[in-house]
Amino acid sequence: MTFTPTDYLPYDFANRRHIGPSPAEMAEMFAAIGVEDLDDLIDKTVPASIRQKDSLDWGRPQSEREMLHNMRITASKNRVLTSLIGQGYHGTVTPPVIQRNVLENPAWYTAYTPYQPEISQGRLEALLNYQTMISDLTGLEIANASLLDEATACAEAMTMAQRVAKSKLKAFFVDENCHPQNIAVMQTRAAPLGIEVIVGDPAADLEAGKVFGAIFQYPGTHGHLSDFSDQIAALHAEKAIGIVVADPLALTLLKEPGAMGADIAVGSTQRFGVPVGYGGPHAAYLATKDAYKRAIPGRLVGVSVDSHGNRAYRLALQTREQHIRREKATSNVCTAQALLAVMASFYAVFHGPEGLKAIAQRIHRKTVRLARGLESIGLKIEPETFFDTITVDVGPMQEVLLKSAREEGINLRRVGATRIGITLDERTRPADIEAVWRAFGLHRSDDDLSPEYRLPEGLLRNSDFLTHPVFHMNRAETEMMRYMRRLADRDLALDRAMIPLGSCTMKLNAAAEMMPVSWREFSLPHPYAPADQMEGYLEMINDLSDKLCTITGYDAMSMQPNSGAQGEYAGLLTIAAYHRARGESHRNVCLIPTSAHGTNPASAHMVGMDVVVVKSAENGDIDVEDFRAKAEAAGENLAACMITYPSTHGVFEETVREVCEITHEHGGQVYMDGANLNALVGLAKPGEIGSDVSHLNLHKTFCIPHGGGGPGMGPIGVRAHLAPYLPGDPLSGVGEGPVAAAAFGSASILPISWAYVLMMGGAGLTQATKVAILNANYIAARLRGAYDVLFSGPGGRVAHECIIDTRPFAESAGVTVDDIAKRLVDCGFHAPTMSWPVAGTLMIEPTESETKAELDRFCDAMLGIREEICAIEEGRLDRENNPLKNAPHTVEDLVGDWDRPYSREQGCFPSGSFRVDKYWAPVGRVDNVYGDRHLVCTCPPVESYAEAAE
Template structure:
């Protein structure tokens, strides 16, 4: 009997869209006999790897899940009362099932096309409203990466907002340690001095551009910050407050204390600790600072019928427009965790959140009373949920006694222990803590008392909007979530052919482990021996990524692609400084680069010098060498995307690397397009020194509507000592500090990429890259008779994406935006619009789309070309065309007055679209200009909806 695995259990055919027979038909259309022949015509021979990957054979879904179960079993789920910004929380099952585990939410893309993103945009507007209300500041964004990086962004906003050219920033010595470490990492390359001290005892305000205080602080103390805040502001600085949102249901919010900026985490709003993430960080600011706000900002506009519609606002301040002058380098944020946190607030409402907070506080009060009876009176008389207890020489014995009861406490220092309670804490846990301190008492013996300072008790209202006061039953919330999901177009409905963003299948089997308690409920600062399953997964995943890329070492810490870029550049910077060449600060960046590249270089303290591209879209090597020679003594790095941003494998990538190395620089190769290389070429072998790897692109972590992402970096051996450190692991001794709050970034989503690699195995990974290239070339060949394909290599091939040129149609009044919006009527998300070339569409089909779906997209594009031809022939003017009025909605179908020169059927059901399968855009085309001029960044009152309808 054969021991081979049945074909039905092989994962590769489940993941890769076209069947072998369909691939052959596609190869015939492309004009090559075999897949290998296509790859030979696409990749330069000089970079193709000769040996297969050593990942091993692909496993079935059942085998991978069994393997991950075994790894998970090596993690020990203790009750962690460590605090430090991470807390146990209850994820309501209705939210877990209908958001976290629902592909309608987790396969959505960043809402750049607002008409088909109204559901997630409303959810994010709820998030912004929640943050603004709780912090008492009027403008909040749609999430940041975590609390520590949010604090770093807050520091940067303060520096930009300060009217004087200052470089000193004060940091509260009782910030969470990881936050302080990330602040110091961010400040050093920019030449900013972080002064650490006590806000009351050692705050010297002269010369500060800003200050940050923790509220409540990391030891649990609740301090009245009004005095320090006023002093900093009176001296011309701006104030950031890092605040616990749940505590703010009971405490005076930062805005009312006088803060300019508030930052923090929304993790305890239903998002599991996940050994560090992903969690949605938040930032809120005063009105005057809104244009300095980093990340995404959801606002309100009108559609073509005058109905209210949501959109991303003020996008001109973002990295993809402003580049090295951008507010920040953030591209991916934490949309999915932000949606979960917002719905936690919607489900519980203001009264429910307040009740949760009071219950935690009451239990903490009882804990404090019992500790005092045992002779361990807490240091802090005022607290919300965290106590710091003097333990002297008994510290280690008490920590060990707690661990024996499966409880983790925080070792603050040799003589103090921290204890932080949360909504999952039971009376039995409190009694077990007392037992660890040597006492046997019953919870019921004590009467809870309030320990909040009278002067800091909250009196202002919050979450008054109806959305936070209606959906408190599971039935109502279930239906609300379904209504929002139905307004969106995500990967569960249709192909999302976004160039450079790789919207591929997120395997269900790979998604399952993220909610297992053994992965979801670990605290990031729990003892390492309790996370052996995670540690083994990290080691093996790092080995796989190193094998795939040809690098020698990998850091899993960066929790977004942009953070990976930043970490890679910090490694290069530290390498040069260690060699006594600190003057090397010039970063060469091609004009076609992703917007995050120049923004990241600026954050790393580098000077950006732009390198030209030639008519083929390749990096102009003559210009590169001239500039490398010009800046030879200062050259730090080049940042290059490969395959190029124009969707082509440049023939001379090896020469490019050699030029930069010759003049003393390092090669940073952006890993955004690694989807075309896995199993075919290794950046570390053809000359690159460092790359970030977008796990949410190539390695199947879902985009989640704009996050979570992960951007680990791979480096050659000489850069390995300069990978980001973390005080939890190295005590702060690493040459480069942390770039993320948690030591291993968003650890709980790493099992997704690990599973993806194990499911496909060596051959499956290679085959996926080959088919990604086939699918792109198939689309390019099929569309070229109708649209110019802008860039191809010398043999007429594109990589895994192609750019079609719509600029010739501008003369007749048709733009790339018109084509993008018309695709919605066909049930497709638009390709990437006007990047890297204005007036074009960049199409990436990925390997997981079937031939049938590719053909459906091709047919839609050909039908749109015929509509353009009608304008060219003079049958319609551009403003009379369906393209101009797209997308069409049910209101168009029901319009009793139809003045247009095409039929309703042509508008709403183009090219015979089936009414049964029709996706209806919930709004007509959104007015972007109106939205930026009339920014509303919190839930509008109901009267405004009524006014908009009048």
């Protein structure tokens, strides 16, 4: 028999990687929905008035082998020198056991933010280890589970200090020895909030009575080590707050911020095994005193108990989330780097306190040897005492010596006009020290192993850290591998099942797309390396930017924002700068519909805008008349509107162009949230609909994985008139204020999105969008009748997500949306988005990646749950003691006494669950009230839970 390619490749195989349903399955789905084919569905769902006229086309899609081959060619254009630039970024060694079992493991990188704690116990434990590590190293009582980068952590600490300080002054002091990018990002954050930033010498210029707080870098950017105890005491005397930006590795040797009296400590854990990656992603930390725990930004992992009395972890103090408190929010739990914090925590577990201290000592001794060599040829080294950074005054020879170092394969730091900065790290070898010496004209070998220390006596650490047993476990690789596997097995990630979260697209993160992240050409470069060494990175960033502009209809793109929330913030800053440049700084009103993402009003507040809420019509659409009235009322003060399209209710609103036109008529700019772009790619372009700026969630629509709640990338696209006002370079001072420490944000994960668009091609991306809409409509069709689909467009169609109304069951059966969510765990699913944008509902987004079999398994589970609700309504199941109220069921429920009025089989193996490969939640339902009443956010001893378990 003769075969042709069409016999076994019935359609574009390259796109099958990301598109779940086969053509035969799609035909069955068309019949269930009542459409002829995919194009018929799209024509009946997406308004013709917004459809783009041109198709996406940038050539033939690449196969995996082609993409990886071409990616290697691009990567090879990066010249990876040894960068001793420092400035907050350090070479580090990622233990292979962590690289293979965490960074490159989909069980860790495909997980979602741990809103459902019962299926997140593994990553929650790892993050609790991280919090404990930070609390111990900084000497402060409580730490969060990470922030975006050190610069944004500094900005968060500044605004936190303003919230908690008893001083009501509006000025904030910044140590001139802070890293320049930290200063720049703090200045960006401060300006719209009316905070005056004073930069100066802490010893000479700090006037504690004139500021609400001050921040100090430790060690300083040029290597200086100072004890800030006196300055912090002076601040406290004036009811002001003291903040220390501390290198956590240095804290294994040096006096901790808590011992100086610091109220807050921030910094980066990048050098704890997380590659530099041209700027990120890295996990920043924030620690503070217990008294300020309710003002801490970001997410906080706490310890509680489950329904069996066993220890269980969960996110604590969740009422601070932005989508609940809206413009009054002080934090955003999305603003985190969970995967990188997990890596840093495992790095600490792997090395333990003795190992971390030994690494720090080795780095310091190498720096001393380097300094001694330079001193031997008459060069002046500053400072006299240091940890890992020295500054050398070379006079007019600066440029010659920097060039000489590059010829030796070393990047050094330019400091002013006459000095050179050198920072050593864990990767520094004797050959690197010898190369630096040669660049300075010294030819000798680094064979002097005699230890010498130049740490100030008064700043040596004398307290213990990392005393919990988890940091003293047997660190044989076998044990480490098993520990990481045990934690991963406690979680439910995309490698196990569909995660059908509305507005939080959880699609395939293909293995071929993930591979380049670990390549040395992408993982090792320093973000401040000379541009001529980064031709590969710049080629990729420029090409990806061009393709994203083609997809969105925008004219320019900034890759700097390193989360979706940061993208919102950056987009609104761009709008504000545009108005300011036109002499219209008075424009400060932002119209936001009630259905908008909760980060929207909080972002508007952060840039100094006044939020005016616009009502929704009964069908969930924006109330256009209310929008028009409020735009007219704002008049010449209208700055912007923030809308999500398709709407947060999962509908293509017919009036979106009208909303954009009304905004423009009154001189405002349209910000379109990019959360739902997965329903637009290839079908409609935000820039052509009428939007002026959007952020793009590359960690959703363009396949960068969530990693348990970070990394993320939220670049913004803008129309041409806004392009001059995009975020500027954090070092050069050119352009508008930066929003992140690196010019291209978390650049090392951009190869994922680039690989995705290269392998899919324009037609593949368009097909993915259509199938995402198909899958959502299929679920809506199967569930209709059993559940009410709350919102739909003409003809009963939904966009890429749908909202299921579960509110009636509270009265009819005493069943809440939480009960349904926990019962889905028994079925082996992460619950859809709960109670947002409508309380008591479930918002379901299946994405294009899920096969019909998985969609049917989910629908079977939901229909089975509906049958159980019917049984309660009809009295066949007890209203208080039933499978929904007792969910999730754990392995413990299979043994021992069983006094429930339903069978073990019904409780443990509901519809949709696997028999052989069943996922078992490691804990029962978590008691959040207990956890908040007994707030514990560091690793507790086992015996502390004996009482709770009795």
